[in-house]
Amino acid sequence: MSHDLSADLTTDAAACEASPAPGVPDASRIGLIVPSSNTTMETELPELFRRQTEATGHRYTFHSARAAMKQVTKEELAAMVGKAADCAAAVSDADVDVIAYACLVAVMAQGPGAHKESEQVIGEAARANGHPAAVVSSAGALVRSLTAIGVHRVAMVTPYMAPLTQLVREYVEGEGVEVVDAVALEVPDNLAVGRLDPAGLPEIARGLQREGAEAIVLSACVQMPSLAAVQRVEDELGLPVVTAATATTYEVLKALGHTPSIPGAGALLTGALG
Known part of the structure; x- marks a missing residue:
C-alpha cells in the first residue's frame, strides 16, 4: 500500500503554522509592538528581563511586530497608531502572555487619555485573533x-x-x-x-x-x-x-503577576517603591 509522504508533510506544516508551540513552564512570552525604526526597546527590555531571570529563575522570550515610522512627526505617529490592531493580531499569533505597545509619543500625540483607547484596541484585536493577552502601553505605563x-x-x-x-x-x-x-x-x-x-x-x-x-x-x-x-x-x-523602558518593564511584570527583582535600573524595578 502506497503512502503519500508529501501530503503528511503539507498537513504537518499547516498545523505548525496554525498553532504556536505550547508554553514552557516557568517561562513567559512578551509581545512587542514597536516602530519600524526602533533599535532600543528590543535591547533594553531583554536586558532588564535577563536580570529578572537571574534573580528569580523565571524566563522571558520576546516576539515583535513592527509598524512603519521613521520621522517623529505627528503624521507618522498617527499612521503608526492606525496599524496597532494589525500588529496586535500578528504578534498574538505567538500566543504571548502580554503585549507591550512600545511607542510612547505615538500614543500621547493622539490626545488626552489616548493610552486607554490604544490598549483597548490592541486587547480586542488579540482576543479576536483567538489569543487574548494582557496589554501595556509605554504611555500608560x-x-x-x-x-x-x-x-x-x-x-x-x-x-x-x-x-x-x-x-x-x-x-x-x-x-x-x-x-x-x-x-x-x-x-x-x-x-x-x-x-x-x-x-x-x-x-x-x-x-x-x-x-x-x-x-x-x-x-x-x-x-x-x-x-x-x-x-x-x-x-x-x-x-x-x-x-x-523601566516603566514598561514594571507594568509588564505586574501584568504577569511577577514581583520586580531587577538590580541596577532604579528603585522602581527593585520592588522597593511599588
Missing part, C-alpha cells in the same frame, strides 16, 4: 507607574522636538503629574534618537530644574537609550529615576 509610587511632580528629558515635548508634558500633566521642567533634545530622526549616547544623560539630568520634583523621567521615549545611566543618575541626584 509611564503615567501609571509614577502614580503607583506616589509621584506628583517630575522633571523630564525627551529626545523630541520642542512642540512634541510640550505635547508629552501636557499629556503627563493631564494624568495628574506636574512636570516642573522638560528638556527637549530636538532629534527628529528616530534612528538618530537610537544613537544618542546615554553617557550624556547624567549631565543633562544635572541641568534640570529639580526644585519640587519627586522623580526624574530620564527618557520619555522608548527609543532613547538610557538604561546605562538610570542607576547612576538616581544615586547621584537622590531622586527615583524612571524611563519609558
Whole structure:
C-alpha cells in the first residue's frame, strides 16, 4: 500500500503554522509592538528581563511586530497608531502572555487619555485573533507607574522636538503629574534618537530644574537609550529615576503577576517603591 509522504508533510506544516508551540513552564512570552525604526526597546527590555531571570529563575522570550515610522512627526505617529490592531493580531499569533505597545509619543500625540483607547484596541484585536493577552502601553505605563509610587511632580528629558515635548508634558500633566521642567533634545530622526549616547544623560539630568520634583523621567521615549545611566543618575541626584523602558518593564511584570527583582535600573524595578 502506497503512502503519500508529501501530503503528511503539507498537513504537518499547516498545523505548525496554525498553532504556536505550547508554553514552557516557568517561562513567559512578551509581545512587542514597536516602530519600524526602533533599535532600543528590543535591547533594553531583554536586558532588564535577563536580570529578572537571574534573580528569580523565571524566563522571558520576546516576539515583535513592527509598524512603519521613521520621522517623529505627528503624521507618522498617527499612521503608526492606525496599524496597532494589525500588529496586535500578528504578534498574538505567538500566543504571548502580554503585549507591550512600545511607542510612547505615538500614543500621547493622539490626545488626552489616548493610552486607554490604544490598549483597548490592541486587547480586542488579540482576543479576536483567538489569543487574548494582557496589554501595556509605554504611555500608560509611564503615567501609571509614577502614580503607583506616589509621584506628583517630575522633571523630564525627551529626545523630541520642542512642540512634541510640550505635547508629552501636557499629556503627563493631564494624568495628574506636574512636570516642573522638560528638556527637549530636538532629534527628529528616530534612528538618530537610537544613537544618542546615554553617557550624556547624567549631565543633562544635572541641568534640570529639580526644585519640587519627586522623580526624574530620564527618557520619555522608548527609543532613547538610557538604561546605562538610570542607576547612576538616581544615586547621584537622590531622586527615583524612571524611563519609558523601566516603566514598561514594571507594568509588564505586574501584568504577569511577577514581583520586580531587577538590580541596577532604579528603585522602581527593585520592588522597593511599588
